[in-house]
Amino acid sequence: MRQTRTAVATPMQSSGGGRGIKDLRKEMPTFTPKNAPPFDPRIWRLRVGGLVKEHLSFSIKQIMKMEKAKLECDFECVEGWTVPRNMWEGVRLRTILEAAGSLPEAGFVMVIAGSFSTCIPLEKALKDENILAYSLNGSDLAFEHGAPLRLIFPQQDCFDSVKWVNNLELLPEYRAGTGKTIALKRIGR
Numbered sequence: 001m002r003q004t005r006t007a008v009a010t011p012m013q014s015s016g017g018g019r020g021i022k023d024l025r026k027e028m029p030t031f032t033p034k035n036a037p038p039f040d041p042r043i044w045r046l047r048v049g050g051l052v053k054e055h056l057s058f059s060i061k062q063i064m065k066m067e068k069a070k071l072e073c074d075f076e077c078v079e080g081w082t083v084p085r086n087m088w089e090g091v092r093l094r095t096i097l098e099a100a101g102s103l104p105e106a107g108f109v110m111v112i113a114g115s116f117s118t119c120i121p122l123e124k125a126l127k128d129e130n131i132l133a134y135s136l137n138g139s140d141l142a143f144e145h146g147a148p149l150r151l152i153f154p155q156q157d158c159f160d161s162v163k164w165v166n167n168l169e170l171l172p173e174y175r176a177g178t179g180k181t182i183a184l185k186r187i188g189r
């Protein structure tokens with residue numbers, strides 16, 4: 001059974017005065033945009049294309065058999081909340097990208113989940129800490145947190161940690177993704 005995670009806001013004393021409250025949460029809050037792509041494990045694939053030596057497509061079973069990686073990190077959203085110490089488990093983004101092999105002209109990777117996307121320099125994408133996660137804090141990742149597979153890209157903005165990733169596209173140049181605009185619009189910015 002999947003756990004339903006609810007947001008628990010725990011007001012904390014801030015040392016710096018000002019507004020005086022830091023929005024520290026115990027669990028990742030849940031919000032599922034209406035356009036979240038549906039997940040059917042029988043037909044779901046992660047596709048890797050664009051400037052790669054080999055176009056690849058993985059089932060979630062295949063991904064779960066690949067070398068596992070764990071990452072403990074805080075998750076901070078531009079909205080102002082933080083969830084400390086999440087334990088993510090999955091496969092390194094690097095493992096998937098190296099399986100396809102990037103062509104020398106590739107400079108960026110577009111991480112795509114349906115109409116939500118973010119464009120990352122390949123050099124940053126290949127760092128060991130970036131995980132395509134299928135597990136959070138010891139449980140299967142819940143759909144609202146991006147199952148079957150979500151990126152955790154700890155050195156970037158919250159909207160770069162794309163949920164429901166189903167496509168990686170290697171590009172020669174930077175092309176703006178839609179994620180930042182979608183995420184900022186949601187919080188009225």
Ligand SMILES: Nc1nc2c(c(=O)[nH]1)N[C@H]1C(S)=C(S)[C@@H](COP(=O)(O)O)O[C@H]1N2
Pocket residue numbers: 028029030031033076077078113116144145146158159160161162163164182183
């Ligand atoms: N596909 C997709 N991924 C997404 C988003 C989204 O709207 N769609 N929102 C981003 C933002 S702004 C945040 S803060 C986190 C929230 O993750 P959570 O829903 O697991 O708490 O997901 C990120 N990844």
Ligand SMILES: [Mo]
Pocket residue numbers: 076077078079158159183
């Ligand atoms: Mo966010």
